[in-house]
Amino acid sequence: MLPHRPFKTIPPIFFDIGISKEVGQRLVEADAKKTMLLYDKGIESTGISKQIAHYIRDAGIELIENNSIQADPPDTSVNAIAEIARAEEIDSIVALGGGSSIDTAKCISLLLRNEGTIDQYYGVLPQNPGVFLIAIPTTAGTGSESTIGGVITDTATKTKKVVGGPGLLVSQALLDPELTVGVPPYITATTGFDSLMHALDGFISEYAGLYTKYQCESTVRLFHKSIRSVVEDGKDIEARAHMMGAAVTGGMIITGASCSLIHSFGHAMGGAYPIAHGNAVTLFAPAVLEFVSEVKPDEIKWIAELFEIDVAQTDSPKEIAEKIGVAIATLAMEMGLKSIDAYEPEPEKLYQIIERAKSDVMTKTTPRPLEDKDAKWIIDRTYEIHRAIHQEPVA
Structure with missing residues (x-):
């Protein structure tokens, strides 16, 4: 630690x-x-x-x-x-x-x-x-x-x-x-999800403390409350203010707790492909949360509660993380973010980012060591999640 x-x-x-x-x-x-x-x-x-x-x-x-x-x-x-x-x-x-x-x-x-x-x-x-x-x-x-x-x-x-x-x-x-107010929906969505990723990475970072976790909680609540409104109705000034509050608090989270593997993979992806940063980090969040769930069970439960996810008493931390991941990836799709297949349809080709992710400064705060096999699992699991969701009709 x-x-x-x-x-x-x-x-x-x-x-x-x-x-x-x-x-x-x-x-x-x-x-x-x-x-x-x-x-x-x-x-x-x-x-x-x-x-x-x-x-x-x-x-x-x-x-x-x-x-x-x-x-x-x-x-x-x-x-x-x-x-x-x-x-x-x-x-x-x-x-x-x-x-x-x-x-x-x-x-x-x-x-x-x-x-x-x-x-x-x-x-x-x-x-x-x-x-x-x-x-x-x-x-x-x-x-x-x-x-x-x-x-x-x-x-x-x-x-x-x-x-x-x-x-x-x-x-x-x-x-x-x-x-x-005039920011287009896709940019609104990707930047908004970037705020969320600062909070999720802040929760699982080894530098996290109670104060930064409270900031993470505030950021997730503001995001959850307002992301649909700002994307679907860009003139909703109250929702815009909420999202700006989430953004600045997200920056404070970085200052206090740093980020972790979500941003390590997002940075690596952004260096290899022309992709909006908020879209890049969001791609890997579900798999990363599963990867760290057993060593960060309390944080995973906290995140699930903030997302108002129905969790059974018998659910393991990994099962809870799976539910969170599906909720995040589904919401991202509904808000117009692109699937990982839009950037690289062949998972094996994405293995090229593994060394970049491992050497990224944000990897220093990971609560679970990242080996090559783990990085491959995160990439493969990301494809599995996205492909399962994109086969389902949007409600």
């Missing part, structure tokens, strides 16, 4: 409808003079970046805009934007968007106060704090605004790498549910 570690508190979070309008005020209070606003072309097309830029300029802040954020941010993109930021001598950053925008911004913040390129900081290494950074998420799922790390794609090895430490800490987060 890994030693206990304290829960680390995070910087100020401002959470309210319309709070993003205060971004300029927050920069002024931090004595910022020249800010870089980072976003992708999708956010630009919605007009949200134009609004945020107006709030910043209206506060008298000099602004440099950059719309070149990429999904699953590659190291090359991070390094290139960091060079622009250095040349412009910016003193602050505003990250607008989902996890890719925020993770990119956090890594750039680190590089502005530390020498070198981002590949020199894979892992959790000594580093100076970054520049003043405001995160304004436009999706509800990654929780990057409340973590001390980011995930970057190493283009040399085509693997996802975690960067962590004080250089990646967000200075303030402005959580505005209004900004998520």
Whole structure:
């Protein structure tokens, strides 16, 4: 068993409808003079970046805009934007968007106060704090605004790498549910399921403590209460707020308990196939929960209760985990997430991700050692679950 570690508190979070309008005020209070606003072309097309830029300029802040954020941010993109930021001598950053925008911004913040390129900081290494950074998420799922790390794609090895430490800490987060109203159903679903996976991995992590488990419980409840509403009725602002709450609490779970094998396999899958992160981690959750059920029986029962699953007194932890897995995979299908066969129809070919999953930083917190045979079982079991469910008509 890994030693206990304290829960680390995070910087100020401002959470309210319309709070993003205060971004300029927050920069002024931090004595910022020249800010870089980072976003992708999708956010630009919605007009949200134009609004945020107006709030910043209206506060008298000099602004440099950059719309070149990429999904699953590659190291090359991070390094290139960091060079622009250095040349412009910016003193602050505003990250607008989902996890890719925020993770990119956090890594750039680190590089502005530390020498070198981002590949020199894979892992959790000594580093100076970054520049003043405001995160304004436009999706509800990654929780990057409340973590001390980011995930970057190493283009040399085509693997996802975690960067962590004080250089990646967000200075303030402005959580505005209004900004998520226009997010399409599939992205809403995948990011929402990412929040759920933070909670499930948080429950089974060897770093988990009672405090982080309470956060896991809150995240699962908010997800269970609101995921259908946000996917089926994107204008439901109350449900959007619930899911944004689940997302930021999910980030706190990562900070406090880390994640575990669900994310190890999700990261490995994402490095090998073009798949949305939330979809990738959700694929493996049912099999992973079965895999750890005998060593985490109390947590499995807790999760079943939160999902309101009918459990018999005679059910073993593995049988309970099977019921949870079916419920998760069925809900994911109903919410539009794709089956594992959509990405790789031949299970044996997916064995290529095993070494990546075993070496992923999240595997360090697994409550049960992961051997090659175990990883193959998780992959094979994932196919078995998905194929059984996708043969059944949706109610």
